Amino acid sequence: RYEKWWLTFGISALIIFLSIVGIQAFHQGHKPPSAKAFVDPERVNESEPFTKPGLHKVQGKEWDYELVIVAAAFSFTPGEIEIPKGAKVKIIATTKDVVHGFEIAGTNVNMMLEPGYISEYVTTFSKTGEFLIICNEYCGTGHHMMSARIKVV
Ligand code: CUA
Known part of the structure; x- marks a missing residue:
């Protein structure tokens, strides 16, 4: 009798556990931790703010500049960025194809840059x-060559 009880208990616990994991996975999706918004990966070039990659001065925000970056196999756009020393910069980045990293x-x-998300x-x-x-x-094959340069002056 006990065995049957334990078996039922075990299976129930397993089902509850799997449901929790499933619900969490559903809610989080593949969203990277730094992702704040969505963008159509096939229309990155036509989507704000990615129509103008690069460093832009902004007013009335908590940061002085916005640095817009588009990643695609196997480069970052722009590839060379000059930033004034002391600038508080919001980096806004996405990828047009596969998952890329963005590490300075x-x-x-x-x-982590994932297609469809803005990090x-x-x-x-x-x-x-x-x-x-x-x-x-x-x-992919060009992964090790994928880089860009920031000059802080
Ligand atoms: Cu892009 Cu590795």
């Missing part, structure tokens, strides 16, 4: 120098 080497900026991160560039943006998610 030597800083704590590290985002954002606000950071202050307080040190002058050259910083390398690298892709840290394997994205």
